[in-house]
């Protein structure tokens with residue numbers, strides 16, 4: 489026997505019980521995004537590799553070692569499965585001239601791909617909900633993004649999510665800080681780890697983000713970017729904080745928050761929880777004023793963030809969030825040739841009047857069909873035997889409470905069913 493095939497390591501199947509939770513989550517997320525005036529955009533999963541190299545930066549974890557890149561076998565084009573959405577979204581906005589007349593509030597969701605070591609909360613195919621506000625300059629939009637995240641945590645009933653913010657300043661300020669940082673790190677060069685040595689001249693800021701415990705004292709003593717911020721950057725950062733304070737939203741300034749992608753400037757933020765072990769960042773984002781121009785667009789400021797759906801869902805479930813099982817209103821059982829023809833007519837009629845119906849397929853005795861009806865979770869079975877079919881009638885059988893079985897003409901079924909559903913929900917106490 490040949491070995492059965494398995495999914496690619498780090499890429500998960502989301503089975504029905506779980507996928508229903510995803511759908512419920514997605515609905516909450518969509519309503520939340522619409523309530524802030526964000527509009528959907530959908531980009532391809534595959535992009536030209538240079539897009540990510542230019543946007544995310546050559547000396548980043550993502551570009552150095554996490555991208556699924558390949559050559560198109562037909563034309564040799566260099567392609568990559570998207571590791572994140574901002575670069576694609578900005579590419580699309582430039583390509584379609586979306587910023588022609590006004591700024592844009594956009595969102596997307598879907599799978600992202602990174603070749604990482606799979607573990608809890610870290611996968612090779614994972615999902616993000618991404619939000620991008622293109623063409624907005626002031627601290628107000630940064631604050632809006634942070635406040636809207638707080639509202640989503642609230643909508644989902646999450647507690648234990650903490651906000652960390654920082655300012656990365658402008659690129660000029662970063663350049664001055666960078667020179668000071670390199671001079672400082674050079675004094676400790678011998679103690680740097682391999683990543684640190686390699687990044688010393690290419691991306692020293694990222695050394696501050698190291699998780700290596702042996703480097704913590706070096707990192708602690710390093711010149712802080714905050715000390716190099718100019719007046720405008722300070723004002724911007726204070727503008728963000730003023731809104732957060734007004735809203736009563738607690739936050740911590742984390743001077744070491746630098747983010748793993750090169751395109752950020754000024755405000756950056758992360759939402760972290762201690763309840764998911766090592767993979768505790770559920771949402772991260774910030775301002776990226778240079779990116780649109782860097783990708784060839786007319787210069788325009790922008791800011792955005794992305795949430796890790798798997799991590800958020802783990803936290804949601806941990807906090808008691810769960811989906812109600814989606815059940816049909818009716819499971820329709822039938823036996824006999826005439827009855828089967830009637831079954832199709834009745835099912836379609838019910839669906840046409842707004843009910844959800846699972847029609848039994850695959851034959852079998854009434855008894856075995858009723859077992860399936862029970863297992864479906866439907867509150868009612870509609871039963872059609874040949875004698876019902878001949879009389880143009882159906883039987884309506886309650887499955888959950890001990891209510892009476894009724895036999896009614898087919899045409900009045902929708903009305904009867906509607907009444908009975910309301911009654912059974914009232915009995916349930918669910919309305």
Ligand code: ATP
Pocket residue numbers: 572602604609610611612613614615616747748767769770771772773794795796797798799
């Ligand atoms: P990390 O430090 O955990 O690797 P990151 O800085 O690489 O995160 P971002 O690129 O900012 O992550 O992506 C935004 C969010 O997407 C993260 O905060 C996280 O919730 C989620 N995320 C990132 N990589 C993965 C992954 N491999 N598996 C699951 N979720 C992920």
Ligand code: MG
Pocket residue numbers: 549748
């Ligand atoms: Mg990462």
